[in-house]
Amino acid sequence: MTLNPFNTLTGRMVLVTIGAVLLSYGIAFAIYANERGAALRRAAEQSVVERVAFTAERLRDTTAADRRALVESVRDYAIRYDIDETPRVSDGIGGGAGARIARGVAERLPNTQVWAQTRTVETRSRRFRMRDDRPPPLDQPPSAPAERDRRFAPPPDDAPRVRTTEVRLSVELSEGSWLNVRAHLPGPRPAPLSVLAAAIVSVIVVGVGAALVSRQIGRPLAQLTEAARALGSGQTNVTAPVSGPDDVRRASSAFNTMAERLGHQLNRQRQMLWALSHDLRTPITAIRLRAxxxxxxxxxxxxxxxxxxxxxxxxxxxxxxxxxxxxxxxxVVDLAEIARTLCGELQDIGIAVSADAPTALMVECRPSEIARAARNLAENAAKYGGGGLMRVYRDGAHAVIEVSDDGPGVAPELLQQLTAPFFRADSARSSTINGAGLGLAIAQAIAEAHGGRLTLENRTPHGLSAKLILPA
Structure with a gap:
């Protein structure tokens, strides 16, 4: 029988715990990424504000003739400056990052007109580096202009394209002189690997912890289940280990108390029935002698x-x-051998029952009890069906001893009552056959004592099939 680990207490507790941790980490990571992105955007916007305001202040202190030369000498990483007689942006400050930057520049430069425009564009990533674009060896330091040209050179044509926010600004320097700025704000950054690594480690640690805790609960429950199964099979001296958390310990203690009381009651009933059956033999023998x-x-x-x-x-x-x-x-015995031997003995005494058990089927059981149950089924088939066929085969995780006959069968509404003690469906089968009506009840009790069951069903077009199903 294949056990699905997610149907066990340990599996479900680990699954639920890991799911809860992943959900909480997902929510926390989303909040963290949003706050981190907002902080990076604010820092980038503030950097643009300070650099544009600083450049504008320098240009204001410079004569109009020298401003263009000064702008051409300014080399900024993500900002491009240009001097013109008219503003390239003249429709207000709009919204988004451009509006925030424009307001920041206006606060740094009082009484200055600042216009802004924001849009999303695709540009080549400046983080991309070609293999040949590496700094020279330490023993050959480059000149300052060469290093500066390398740092501020445009990205190569095969660099990957990324979506960025482009902000265009027009800052009034003086009448007829405007500083036009084009700045690219950095795009979203990848999540830090340290956060992902911490999340994975946390999930593993929490999962292992949940497995250990659930195992402390699941093991006593499994032992309690086995004890309950043994008690249900007819054993009387059954106890469940008292271990685990307090709730499970109380359940085990209550089960042990119940099992002890039930065992005493069953033993008293059996002893009384045994004594009654034994005592009846003396008057029955006396009646026989007088008869x-x-x-x-x-x-x-x-x-x-x-x-x-x-x-x-x-x-x-x-x-x-x-x-x-x-x-x-x-x-461990061979059910097929039991069936063949039993059918041979029954045929010797005139009971028409044949065996169909060519393949060995090994099962752990009490051989005498199983033989007694199979014999009762075979005798019933012979009495009420005129003969029977006993088959032994495996059905999944179970071993089956099936006895079928070709008799008239039983009314469907009476099938469930056939295993009741002293019940006989004589009206449906043969009213001329005498019996105590305990054969099927005994077979059912033996099957349940082995952890199995007895099933009865009508055959088509007629006849009855009795199956003694045992764990294989």
């Missing part, structure tokens, strides 16, 4: 038949009381 002294043959036979029925009822009642409570050890 043998009756001279009238017909009367003697009727009385002996009644005595025989009482003996059969007593023996079957005792067998039902013992079903599932046998002290026989469980061993």
């Amino acid at each position: 043998e002294l009756i001279e009238d043959d017909a009367e003697r036979q009727r009385l002996l038949a009644s005595v025989q029925e009482m003996e059969t009822l007593t023996e079957q009642a005792l067998a039902l009381a013992r079903a599932g409570a046998s002290e026989e050890a469980r061993v």
